[in-house]
Amino acid sequence: MEVVGLNFSSATTPELMLKTFDQYCEYKKTPNGLVLAPVQMNKWLIFFCDEINLPDEDRYGTQRVISFLRQMVEHGGFYRTSDMQWTRFERIQFVGACNPPTDPGRKPLSHRFLRHVPLVYVDYPGETSLKQIYGTFNRAMLRMLPALRPQADALTNAMVEFYLLSQQRFTHDMQPHYIYSPREMSRWVRGIHEALRPLDTLSIEGLVRIWAHEALRLFQDRFVI
Incomplete structure (x- = not known):
């Protein structure tokens, strides 16, 4: 297992995530369609998305990168932009961390995204x-x-x-x-x-x-x- 850190900011976009995929993964054509998998065989890749609630909303109130994450978590893949071909994940997992949305600069994550993920709340030590x-x-x-x-x-x-x-x-x-x-x-x-x-x-x-x-x-x- 390998962990890849992604430090989110207010300007993080889906394109940044796609570039990170290109660095650590490879596309494979299979009888069941296109697959994105870690370069190393039989190894899991964990993308750790830190400060996941920092990305800004667009004029429609959408955090594009969070919507992209929701699609990947919900459907197990995404449409590759170069040819609009559905790409399925293999041995790839996402983990996120953030401060409460009450902190400055944070945005509440949508319930449409949160309903797909287990939440663990770790409070500050007493x-x-x-x-x-x-x-x-x-x-x-x-x-x-x-x-x-x-x-x-x-x-x-x-x-x-x-x-x-x-x-x-x-x-x-x-x-x-x-x-x-x-x-x-x-x-x-x-x-x-x-x-x-x-x-x-x-x-x-x-x-x-x-x-x-x-x-x-x-x-x-x-x-x-």
Whole structure:
């Protein structure tokens, strides 16, 4: 099995998908008609369509690439544009992922498309999971400075508490860009790591200053007064 990533954007079109098919698949004439299959024999090809609800609608309110996907999923193929010949899929599957349609730039996917696919909703991790995830990152990060290793849990708890309070206090209803996700936590850890990496030693006060500086850049700089 091979996974091919397709990063959707507002400008993604069916033509982009067809070009991707040409890179990883081949057309075969069979007694039952034209078939599109992975180049490698006996291998499944998974097209992972990320950010699938970003494509813009046309003037008729249609997302062309989503309508194209619906046809392929519903009927197991498509009409090749060069000769309008029906092309059937073989060992090809589609998987998609997206943020909720309430996020900026997202469009609700049509029910005509969604009725053909199973949906799995994975919510953002809660407080306990965040502490476990970023506690692991912080413990690994502070191995660079052994004197600070005992502060890993306190650092993690402070980060998670600040993140959750910001998420509750500053909402999307106040400003469209007030959107908080674990990406902020990941950027926070990454920023602290970059600051610590060239250092041989650091006091607890220095760690707090770095922690606060990165928090200000991530959270305060987005505020609208």
